[in-house]
Amino acid sequence: MPKRTDINTILLIGSGPIVIGQACEFDYSGTQACRSLREEGYRVVLINSNPATIMTDPIMADAIYLKPLTTKSIREIVELEKPDAVLPTMGGQTALNLARDLHLDGYWKEKGIEIIGVDIEAIDITEDRQQFRDLMERIGVDQCKSRTAKSLLDAKEIVLELGGLPVVIRPSFTLGGTGGGIVWTEDEFERKVLRGLELSPIHEILLEESIFGWKEYELELLRDNNDNVVIICSIENFDPMGVHTGDSVTVAPTQTLTDKQYQLLRDAAIRMMRSIGTFAGGCNVQFGMEPGTDRLVAVEINPRVSRSSALASKATGYPIAKIASKLAVGYNLDELENQITKTTSACFEPSLDYVVVKVPRFNFEKFPGVDEELTTQMKAVGEVMSIGRTFPEALNKAWQSLEIGRGGLGADGYEEIDREEVRKRLLKAYWDRSLQVRNAYKLGTSTEEIHDVTKIDPWFLEQIQYLVRLENRTEGQTLYTIRESDMRELKQAGFSDRQIAWLLSQSDVENVTESSVREKREKMGIKAVFRMVDTCAGEFPASTPYYYSCYEDENESEVTGRKKVLILGSGPNRIGQGIEFDYSCVHAVLASKEMGYETIMVNCNPETVSTDFDIADKLYFEPVFWEHVYNIIQHEKPEGVILQVGGQTALKLAKQLTENNIRIFGTPFEMMDLAEDRGKFSETLLRLNIPFPAYGTAFTTNEASEIADRISYPVLLRPSYVLGGQGMCIAVKKNELEDHVRTLLKSHPENEFLIDHFLEDAIEVDFDSIYDGEQLHICGIMQHLEPAGVHSGDSTAVLPPYSLGDRVIDTMKDYQLKIAKALNVRGFINVQYAVKGSEVYVIEANPRATRTIPFVAKATGRPEADIGVKVMLGAKLSEFDLESKLTCYAIKEPVFPFDKFPEVKKELGPEMKSTGETIYFLKDFDDEHFRKPFEFKNMYLSR
């Protein structure tokens, strides 16, 4: 059936602020949906409260409502926009729940609005554990033994029935498995049951036979109105059952299933999807499989585009959300073309000739006292994806992508391997499990032992063992003795030059450097080549410019003669560096295109819009890691690089780019470096006669203590070159300071750290602007509700300021211009101020796109990111319409993950802890969105 002509306007519901379990993958799906539907000529009306998203950008939808995600807002929008249909499958569980609530009220029916892309009755079945069980039983799909409980007493009875502990708790209707987990012991039983009952909106939990240690699989499906079903991607979890799939290392396609077993999964998944209504769209099914048998149990089904859909789309090149949207408006799969090959049908199952590994990213360091064990409740804040021709290669590349300073899976001199520690870390699931497996092999542990403890499939373990064998071999070689074939094998196994340098330094008297390894292998003719992600394992020609690197014989990425710009993404989402940078990256791509450049995007975060293959002219799905970035630069020879939109990840590469004579667009590297170097920056401020809090820099505890005495307590302590206030804290007295310094030295060795006098009870202001060398454009001045000391990302920010006098604001404008000039800024410049009385102090300056750029852009209706990037590329501010459309106050409210970490105290300080934000427009201050945070503004401030 071709597309429907009886509907014109479609309401799309977004997923709101980024929280653990529902992150920027829904910006990816929502954005694809918007583009896909508009491509077909539909009018798209969007509601989403998250200002950091691309989907809420004016270029994405016809009408955008930045309103709280409540049924009330939706009703208001429906009255105004009169949509014909609502598509709730692109905004995660939040959107589905809203659509469901309104459905139960009979609202959609009353308004004559059709729900497309999902069968709303199906949601109840899939979310209600008992109904789901009954259904699975009817269609002959096996289940874990289980029953629902509504009270502690129920729960106790059920455990007896299931044959005792361990059991799994799953609360009904919660996001990302909140409140779920395995109960091992009697003492934790009561606590976990009660918490689950509390967190479930209908106060119901499911108690389930533990299939801990079973193999875990996921399939991504698409179905059309004609009931054609295809499997887009199969995913195998490296971590067996017991770890939430969002927290697991996962691999695509499946690695250890025979065809007969895989087909059992496929058949069951199709049967399951067909059993839950007749909707056309995407679906995700999860299974557990008993090792050594064919016993398969269905774990869950999500009749919507899910977190794994984003991963599956990037892993296969099949744009699931885009196609699912087209199916929702009536197309059948066989009427659509394969978006990658453009010559074959969209109704097919991608075949991969590479291996994809996803590794989640955690932020436990920000939450002292947090329980780091991975359970059935998701704790990861982001993820990286890597592509290699083999699993070992992809695994190493994933570790290079993680942005935790590692050169790969170990072998980079970071480790002190302690037998006890390794054993302890392997007994339960922790975030660094794959690394601990490597360490265990380093200690001579056998595959059998490791498997026995971790239940990880031996095939995966042996792949890691292979890496360790290569390490051991290389440790005995030197840069002069290593053979070409050995070097090639290392590179094919994904080892970075940095790792190889470290390995070759083990037997050598001199220290081998990363660049000498590069030089050596290039002389041997070992260079990265780029292969295409083509959905069909090379069977058909494809022209979509989506590439990954490997060390093989043939390069498929042809370089054009156009002038090019390379845009560096921000790597995995984490607290302090998230979706905001994806927003800016997408704008950097679009703006550069408009300036006549061929755009080349480099990033490794599968949840992003910037890594959609149809955003940039060319996409390299690669770690934002020096070696890989340099490989791409050598191949593409761009005119320059834009790194001011990729957060700290991209910025860190500025030095190496400059050393290798690669042009950085916008503000020169020396000036970016100056802004980071407290000493030089303070000299500049001094010269400009701009006040700043007294400070000092130190490398040791003693130095720190002396400085603190000199500048007087309380002091603010932080390492250089961090984002999101990582490791920052306030100390009011000497022994506290010394404790903090010791901790810092452990987590940030060799880093110098800064000690500032802390301005108590000051008002903090965030000032975003763009400077073109002549004119300063004020993007936005945001006043924080919370006192200085709470990280700017965690503060409730009000735009424009609500209680600052004109004099203070004029002073800031004056300082801002002086700083922009002094730093020779071209493009973005953000300065943070502390205002105490009428005195304005500069806290820091960031000559790059900041986290607040998307918020400001949404509030003012000006494309700030776009303007900033164009100025970097040489445009003048006078060419733009700089009129602000903001007529009231815009308020940015942070969202925290404390509900996921119940054991952690809710306190705010200089270290950022929020995962997301919402925007809200205020007419006056008698609004609860202002009043509430205002009342509580001092409550959670800690040191």
Next chain:
Amino acid sequence: MHQPKTEKAILALADGTVVHGFAIGYKGTTGGELCFNTSMTGYQEVFTDPSYHGQLMMMTYPHIGNYGVSSRDDEARKVMVSGVIVRAFSHHYSNPAADGDLDSYLKRNQIVGITGIDTRKLVRHIREKGVLNAVISSESDDADAMVDKAKKWPSMRGLELASKISTNEPQTFKPGQHEFYRPVISQAKEDSIDPSVISSPALKTSEEKTEDKGDSILPESLPDAGHSRKPVTRTLFKVAAIDYGIKQNIINSLVQRGCMVRVFPATTDFETISEWAPDAFFFSNGPGDPNPMDYALETVRKAKETGKPMFGICLGHQLLAITEGMGVMKMFVGHRGANQPVKNLKRGRVEITTQNHGFAVDPDTVSADAAEITHRNLNDGTLEGLNFKRFNGFGVQYHPEASPGPHDSSYLFDEFVERIRKFKEQNGS
């Protein structure tokens, strides 16, 4: 896992391309038409698919051997491909239910293989140049000699292979019996195979396993997408299956639906088949070019005269078409994988299918009064299915028995059985 990289091997293509890698499997030299398969699971089923007889099989998925080998995954009694080409071979496997590792299995079956080479480059090469012959050697590193050997390797065009791999004695499979297909190796073949290989433990294990594992050999519920059901355990119909290289799962699919299947050698004369009094005829898949198979065409013609239902898969489908005056042509690259979308033009539905063919019926030669085109490939429009009008038969170019691959098309076996039932009803037997 990753090979002890000592033994080198070489792959030489008839166009002069030479690639160096590492040896897997049997030490020796082998040749054939170089083709690739894009299935991500099911390497053992692919290697034992008789339709691949005499071909060098390159798997596009890099890791091969991960789950070892298991007798229940054999589609025939031995490995049918003449050589194996892999990117990253797993010497170690993980699968508690497996019988052993793939390397030993290849050795026992005397299959020469090569690993550690850029398979994607070769796939793209074939895609551009069309299929061509090649030689793998783990005993000679004389590149020029190997290229020369590849050049001289006989072409598949006009090559009759079916009779060489067919069973040489008829064999019956009855519903209710969970039996594996164990045809006796034909005399011609036996001569060229080391007897120790035939009696090797690997070939025996499957029989042992059959006994131990009982029901688990054939799943209790039919693995049919959409619904599950139990296999029929009593005989409803008798089907004569002519073996040009029949896959085990075709027999299983028929037996599970209540058909007693008697598998006849390819060259059995029609009278012998008739004597068994079948209710219907099945013409199997198989390797090579159908055009020179006069003996088979003769059987098809005679079967048509009986008016009984006929079903052809792959080569069998092509044979049915040729007897109706249609042309079968060699394809540029061929379809080999488990993700080929085929549209059923009657139902309007799409099936994801397993395919393995280098020849296809030319749709321009299909006259409207001879047959209706029932299936087409969505990617390139290739003819995938025919319903014949002048006799009671139908055929598909792809593999509804899957193995490896999706089970979307297993309904075709239902349709065949339904035809038989109707025919019997109408003819009062």
